[in-house]
Amino acid sequence: MASITVTIKLFAHFRNGRFKEADHQFPPGVACRDVILGLGFRLGEMGIVMVNGQHAPLDHPLSERDTLALFPLVGGG
Amino acid sequence: MDKILRVNMTDLTTVVEEVPAEWAGLGGRALTSTIVVKEVPPTCHALGPNNKLVFAPGLLSGTAASNSGRLSAGAKSPLTGGIKESNVGGTAAQMFARLGIKALIVEGMPRGEGWYALKVGRDGVTIEEERGLLGLGNFAVIDALQALLGKKTGVIAIGPAGEMKLTSANISVKDPSGKIRSHGRGGLGAVMGSKRIKFIAIDDEGAPGIQMADPEAFKRASRIFTKALMDHPVSGQGLPTYGTNVLVNILHEAGGLPTRNFTHGQFDGHEQICGETMHDTIVARGGKPRHGCHAGCVIQCSQVYHDKDGQYLTSGFEYETIWGLGANCLISELDDIALADNVMDDLGLDSIETAVAFGVAMEAGILPWGDGKEVVRILREEVGKGTALGRVIGSGAGAVGRTYGVTRVPVVKNQAIPAYDPRSVKGIGITYCTSPMGADHTAGYTIATNILNVGGQVDPLKKEGQVELSRNLQIATAAVDSTGMCIFIAFPALDIPECLPALIDMINARFGAKLTGDDVTGLGKNVLKLERAFNLAAGLTSADDRLPEFFCSDPVTPHQAVWDFTNEEIDAFWDF
Numbered sequence A: 001m002a003s004i005t006v007t008i009k010l011f012a013h014f015r016n017g018r019f020k021e022a023d024h025q026f027p028p029g030v031a032c033r034d035v036i037l038g039l040g041f042r043l044g045e046m047g048i049v050m051v052n053g054q055h056a057p058l059d060h061p062l063s064e065r066d067t068l069a070l071f072p073l074v075g076g077g
Numbered sequence B: 001m002d003k004i005l006r007v008n009m010t011d012l013t014t015v016v017e018e019v020p021a022e023w024a025g026l027g028g029r030a031l032t033s034t035i036v037v038k039e040v041p042p043t044c045h046a047l048g049p050n051n052k053l054v055f056a057p058g059l060l061s062g063t064a065a066s067n068s069g070r071l072s073a074g075a076k077s078p079l080t081g082g083i084k085e086s087n088v089g090g091t092a093a094q095m096f097a098r099l100g101i102k103a104l105i106v107e108g109m110p111r112g113e114g115w116y117a118l119k120v121g122r123d124g125v126t127i128e129e130e131r132g133l134l135g136l137g138n139f140a141v142i143d144a145l146q147a148l149l150g151k152k153t154g155v156i157a158i159g160p161a162g163e164m165k166l167t168s169a170n171i172s173v174k175d176p177s178g179k180i181r182s183h184g185r186g187g188l189g190a191v192m193g194s195k196r197i198k199f200i201a202i203d204d205e206g207a208p209g210i211q212m213a214d215p216e217a218f219k220r221a222s223r224i225f226t227k228a229l230m231d232h233p234v235s236g237q238g239l240p241t242y243g244t245n246v247l248v249n250i251l252h253e254a255g256g257l258p259t260r261n262f263t264h265g266q267f268d269g270h271e272q273i274c275g276e277t278m279h280d281t282i283v284a285r286g287g288k289p290r291h292g293c294h295a296g297c298v299i300q301c302s303q304v305y306h307d308k309d310g311q312y313l314t315s316g317f318e319y320e321t322i323w324g325l326g327a328n329c330l331i332s333e334l335d336d337i338a339l340a341d342n343v344m345d346d347l348g349l350d351s352i353e354t355a356v357a358f359g360v361a362m363e364a365g366i367l368p369w370g371d372g373k374e375v376v377r378i379l380r381e382e383v384g385k386g387t388a389l390g391r392v393i394g395s396g397a398g399a400v401g402r403t404y405g406v407t408r409v410p411v412v413k414n415q416a417i418p419a420y421d422p423r424s425v426k427g428i429g430i431t432y433c434t435s436p437m438g439a440d441h442t443a444g445y446t447i448a449t450n451i452l453n454v455g456g457q458v459d460p461l462k463k464e465g466q467v468e469l470s471r472n473l474q475i476a477t478a479a480v481d482s483t484g485m486c487i488f489i490a491f492p493a494l495d496i497p498e499c500l501p502a503l504i505d506m507i508n509a510r511f512g513a514k515l516t517g518d519d520v521t522g523l524g525k526n527v528l529k530l531e532r533a534f535n536l537a538a539g540l541t542s543a544d545d546r547l548p549e550f551f552c553s554d555p556v557t558p559h560q561a562v563w564d565f566t567n568e569e570i571d572a573f574w575d576f
Ligand code: SF4
Pocket: B067, B089, B291, B292, B293, B294, B297, B298, B299, B300, B301, B302, B486, B487, B488
């Protein structure tokens, strides 16, 4: 496969000036870290990184049709 | 000198007492629970003359410490049959503290049909007969009292739900903008109603104020503490901007957003009710995205939400309420939920218990899924007017389930499970099971570590580490609930090393004490054990420390997770 499609979802102020949800193409096995940096984020801004609804480490490799959700550090209760 | 105010509603007398030595170092939850355990027979009827309703400001309430203005209320709960503590912002805690009132204890019960009001001031407390405000909602009560007693008057009141002694009735406390915050959970409003007290008015004119043992040390510690609150991204930025409702999208994404009465873990309409949408709506309509529930709150997670015409609709519009009527009842119109929130505030109903009760009612076919207009009608016309259906719904999720033969009834100790599915966020399930309060997310908020990556990381879908996580958080929370601090200080406290020592330094500077971190942990442990002992003596057993059966048998989407803890694993919580 030449490239994979990953759905990226952004939340809270990460959406400002960017998007809510978009499909992007990447080389197979791209790491979350590279996607995050490619979107212009600093790694230190990341609160929660989820792949398909589960917390994932930054070096987690992405596959075709994965959903990557990025949240800043936020909380409530 | 600090004092205890004691009100006897049987013979309508009041007395001002000295603070017993063993209560001197206690405040908030530690004090209300200690008094309830000492003075309330565990097997008494919660709505009878032997129950007592206790109010106590936290140890630091009334000082300049940030976020310290929380008031605890305690009693035996008519909803759970166990002990209850519920704390709230508003102006009352700080007024009590400045008046030197360590606790207000209301005991006994009037023999006749009359209603009363309490007036608290510099000279103690008096009982007056009350007629004019009976039957009125909380907003009208506060408006009338402000007109009569002045803008600054403090108010603690019950709405029609409390007058009817419904087990979802809360106790409302006036906030700095003349709106309300609530002692929400466990039906404490019904206890106040059983004592036939419509409201407590507070006048702190001429109050002696707070005596500070070491003002300089206090200032130093207070600066460090406030800085930690402001520096942490959750308390300094996330909560003020999006409020607690930022959690809708997070829990949806994690598959832990209970949907359609806990059938699914995700809600298709999440974007319509989420914190991001709510924030933009508030700003577009000229509301306030940030607002504090008491003076001195630097986090300001609250907000003022306006309707389409720019008029006040509700405030303190929390994630749990929005989740409860939103995802859980499939209502995707935020304005409908806001209106229902306002009506619940006015009637004096716990918005978590009531929202979950509506989910069960929808499951029973009493009203259609997603029908926000019908929810508002039932609140106003049935609950507000005390019809039979209204009283069933106002008695909580368990009552609705029992009345209509529903088996999917999300309660522990008969108290509704809030906004986090325990199958896919397992730590919070341990808190729901074991908290002496019944299902209560705030008692040990494992969401911080299971989902939000605050205070480390414990995988929400695995069993490992959850019991320990819940135990540590419940112990810490019992201590924090005793200081008068809002529980949201836990976010910086879990991550910023200077935060907790600064909190302890403030307590020491206030009282001239020498508490250490271990002492504070010890206080938390003691409080939990006291509360547990009360529950056992009241007839609860470890069989009450369990989730409803359907959580074990029905997997929840998208992770197909089930609740899979053994009884022994849950009971190990109490090994400390
Ligand atoms: S953070 Fe929210 S709940 Fe806590 S004191 Fe402030 S407004 Fe009240």
